[in-house]
Amino acid sequence: MFCPSCGTQVAEEKKFCTNCGTNLAVVSDALAGRIAPSEPSPLLEAVPQFHRELGKAVAKGVTGAGLLVTAMIVFLASKHPDALIFSVLLSVGGMIFIGKAISTYYEGLAEVRQAELLAAQQKAAQSMPSATPLASLSPPVPTTSNLISPGSVVEHTTKHLEKN
Numbered sequence: 752m753f754c755p756s757c758g759t760q761v762a763e764e765k766k767f768c769t770n771c772g773t774n775l776a777v778v779s780d781a782l783a784g785r786i787a788p789s790e791p792s793p794l795l796e797a798v799p800q801f802h803r804e805l806g807k808a809v810a811k812g813v814t815g816a817g818l819l820v821t822a823m824i825v826f827l828a829s830k831h832p833d834a835l836i837f838s839v840l841l842s843v844g845g846m847i848f849i850g851k852a853i854s855t856y857y858e859g860l861a862e863v864r865q866a867e868l869l870a871a872q873q874k875a876a877q878s879m880p881s882a883t884p885l886a887s888l889s890p891p892v893p894t895t896s897n898l899i900s901p902g903s904v905v906e907h908t909t910k911h912l913e914k915n
């Protein structure tokens with residue numbers, strides 16, 4: 752095995768690098784798979800996926816908007832008797848594209864939300880053993896006791912004076 756720190760070849764059974772003293776037990780544990788590699792975050796997959804979906808949504812939205820604009824131009828500019836039908840058809844097509852763009856966007860967004868939720872759960876599960884602070888196990892410390900007992904302030908002052 753090679754030392755990860757200085758690159759010296761070290762015998763397999765050695766616990767520390769003979770050259771620089773790096774702890775090799777960690778390295779051999781990792782090589783043997785004793786330390787489970789942390790699971791990749793679901794967001795790593797979901798975010799680029801969302802960006803692809805977003806690209807598609809934008810393309811559909813632009814197509815839809817283009818069709819609507821064309822419909823408007825045809826409706827306003829053309830004197831042809833079929834222009835109205837043509838512009839209505841273009842408008843319908845435009846609406847469909849915009850609708851698809853919106854649904855693509857929200858579907859992508861929902862997937863990211865899902866992945867975020869999974870990632871949060873994963874994180875919570877990983878930090879679970881150390882997440883319980885000792886303070887929460889001990890009974891709460893009463894903080895108003897000083898205010899309730901009337902003699903405490905005087906008592907303290909008296910003790911202070913007695914000492915001197």
Ligand SMILES: [Zn+2]
Nearest residue numbers: 754757768771
């Ligand atoms: Zn070394």
